[in-house]
Amino acid sequence: MxxxxxxxxxxxxxxxxxxxxxxxxxxxxxxxxxxxxxDSKKTKRKPFRIMPMLAAACVLIIAAIISPVVLQETVLKKPGSETGQKSSGSPSEPGNEPTEIQKIPEEPIPPASGSEGTSLKAEPSAESEIEPKAYESHNVTYHSGVVEVPQDKQVVTVYYTDSRAEGVVPVSYLADKELPKIEALQQAFQMINPDKLGVLETVFHEGDKVKVSDDLEKKTLIVDIKPGVIQGGTGERMFMDTVNYTAFNLGYEKIVFKTSGEPGYDFPHIGPQDMVEIESPKGVSTLLTDNGTLLLVEGTRADESIDGSSxxxxxxxIKIDTSRLGHEEAIxxxxxxxxxxxxxxxxxVELVEGSRLENNMMYIAMIEAMLLTSGQFGFEYVQILGSDTKEVGPYNLAEPIPVLKAPNVISK
Amino acid sequence: MEHIFNRLYVDYHQSLFQFLVYMLRDRDTAEELVQDVYIKVINSYDKFKGDSSEKTWLFSIARNVAIDYMRKQKRQRKTVVGSFDIEERENQLIHPDKLPDEILEQNESFKQMYDALSQCKEDHRQLILLRYIHGFSIKESAAIMGWSEGKVKTVQHRTLKTLKTILDDSRKEEELSNGTV
Incomplete structure (x- = not known):
């Protein structure tokens, strides 16, 4: 040779x-x-641009007439105030009533500070207990996250799957702080409506098939499953992922499986399991569901070829799916x-010179995706440098922004 | 819009198209996707200024367009096959390798190299294309790939070694089958 x-x-x-x-x-x-x-994309655009602006203007006028005092108080109590971050996009202010949807027109939203920023706030709806506070544009709704959790609340982030059962989607609920963790989780199961968001439940969310309890001393989530309810490789994988990430976010370190009270569960593919160590999610992307909900997705990297540890x-x-917004390309x-x-x-995060972020819903999602990703890696703040735009939604880019404490918050 | 396209076309089209062909290993798909790249670039052109890194920006978009396409292909394959456990060899299965005519006309070394590149990991192949076929610097390649410069150097070194191993192995196999050993 x-x-x-x-x-x-x-x-x-x-x-x-x-x-x-x-x-x-x-x-x-x-x-x-x-x-x-x-041209064909342009013709597919929504035929008018003036309507969202009119809607915003109406909201502005109504808000200004009805509740100037309330709005002013809201500004003063904004959760990001201690860190210089504004709160108009954050659904977590103490004292806020549950429902607020910010209609965001195609044009960039005005700065979130002062009367201009608060003027975009819609009136709380009185008809629903748990209507989301969210941004809305082109029939797409984005449930923003929170960078600061109100003192009387605790975050419960429950993971669902996307409609293709390919990735897991966090949905956060702010429960009362006094509630024991498991009760808060069960309340979140009740309050989150996955159908409305366009995500899917797994067996984990079905109270008649799976009972959850915990051992706080051992930082263990106990999942008691009825025999034979987990079917197929995909069902098993999505069950494990939704349980794993939900448990991780609740602060547990292990998951113990039981079958109708007996130790262990015989999974169809991975076989019998008594206990698993919990893994943290890495990587954030976005998902635009068929229902028109834009959600941050964890544990699913946009680019599968990248080094997940970096x-x-x-x-x-990160990629923000804007496919339903007509004229916008993915950000x-x-x-x-x-x-x-x-x-x-x-x-x-230093931007290329001349970069111009836009003050609209999609860029809020982009910044929150960065905040969530940085939080996954153990950092506490993100500083965005070199942007011509100084404010994107509630975020003041001139100062470090605290990482996201909870993504996709659907409740007060 | 047309003047942006004209300028980009003159400056970069040949290189851009070639990048997509070598990345996707399919000329027809590259012809489709190059349109997507221009549409994205034209639509977001006002968001980017800075002539020095325009090419880097363009290739970064092209890479993302190609990756999106490949992911969609994978997803469709998963749906067709009906299994979620076939991911390992997907990198090799995006397209059957059709050698472009331009490669077919070259000597055997080029064909071997084309085959060897096809066997490399997707992102490793992309890096080699950027570095040696398109002549991007380490820094520019890092920007396009979204990697650190250190990682570019490491992966580049590793991929060149991998290519050598693949090429040597294929030569040995050839010698064995020809009975020349």
């Missing part, structure tokens, strides 16, 4: 000499196709980001 004829230099040389591959399409032909597609790569590969931080640096508690 002879010596290898390949060495690094030869490999590089061959690669450099790789033949050029010409596009068979003519330039004019290509441009015609692109123009046609752009904060920078996870931030760069990807990688387009803007020049550098991501870590410094003790703070992640600095």
């Amino acid at each position: 002879g010596q290898s004829k390949w060495n690094e230099e030869k490999i590089i040389q061959i690669l450099r000499d790789f033949p050029a591959i010409e596009d068979r399409q003519k330039k004019e032909e290509l441009f015609a196709k692109i123009e046609k597609r752009i 904060l920078e790569e996870n931030i760069r590969t 990807q931080p990688s387009v803007f980001i020049k550098e991501v640096n870590k410094n003790e508690k703070t992640v600095s």
Whole structure:
């Protein structure tokens, strides 16, 4: 057998000499196709732009007439105030009533500070106990997260699956702080309406098939399952993921499985399991459900080829799904980001010079995705540098922003 | 819109199209996706200024468009196969490798290299394309891939070694089958 004829230099040389591959399409032909597609997208847009603005203006006037005092108080009590962050987009203010939907027109929203910012707040709806407070644009609703949890509340983040059963979706509920953790979890199960959000339950959420309890001393979530209720590889995987991440967010370290009170559960694919160690989710993306809900998704990286252990790569590969917004392309931080640096508690995201973030719902989601990702890696703040835009929704980009304490909050 | 397209076309089209063909290993798909790339670039052009890194930005979008496409393909394959446990070899299964005519016309070394590249991990192949076929610097490649420069250097080194191993192995197999050993 002879010596290898390949060495690094030869490999590089061959690669450099790789033949050029010409596009068979003519330039004019290509441009015609692109123009046609752009035009067709434009015609598919919602036929008017003025209506959302009118709606916002009406909300503004009503809010200004009916509740100027209430609104002013809200500004003063904003949860981000201690850190310089504004609260108008955060659903977590103590004293806020449950329902607030911010209608966000196509045009950038005004700054969230002062009377302008608060003027966008809609009146609370009196008809529902648990209507979400959210941003809304083009029939897409985004339930924003919170960077600060009210003192009298605790966060319960419950994981569901997307409609393709491919990834897990966190949905957060703010329960009263006095409630024991398990009761808060059960209350969250009751209060979150997955159908409305466009996500799916697993057996975990079905109280007649699975009973949950805990051992706080051992930081263990106990999941007691009826025999034979978990079916198929996908069902098993999504069950395990929803239980795992929910338990992680509740602060448990282990999950103990039981079958009708007896130790262990015989899963269809992974076999008998008594106990599993909990894993933390890594990576954030977004999901636009068939119901028009935009949600941050954890544990699912936009780009499967990236190194999941790298904060920078996870931030760069965030993608905000804007497919239902007609004219907007997916928003990807990688387009803007020049550098991501870590410094003790703070992640600095330096944008490419001239980058212009927009003050609208989609960019709020993008920033919250960055905040959530940084939180997953143990950081406490995110500082965004180099943006021409200084405010995006409730976030003041001039100062470090605390990481998200809970994504996709659907309740007060 | 047209003037943006014209300028980008003149400056980058050849390189951009070639990147997509080598990344996707399919000319027809590259012809479709290059349109997507221009649409995204035109629609978000006002969000980006800074001539020095325009090419990097363009390739970053092209890479994302191609990755999106490949993910959709994977998803469809999963649906068709009806299994969620077939992910391991997906990198090799996006497309059957059709050698572009331009490669077919070259000598055997190019065909071997094309095959060897196809066997590398998806993101490793992308990096090699960027570095050696498109001549991006370590820094530019890092920006496009969303990696640190250190990682680019490491992966580049590792992939060149992998390519050598694959090429050597295929040569040995060839010699064995020809009875020349």
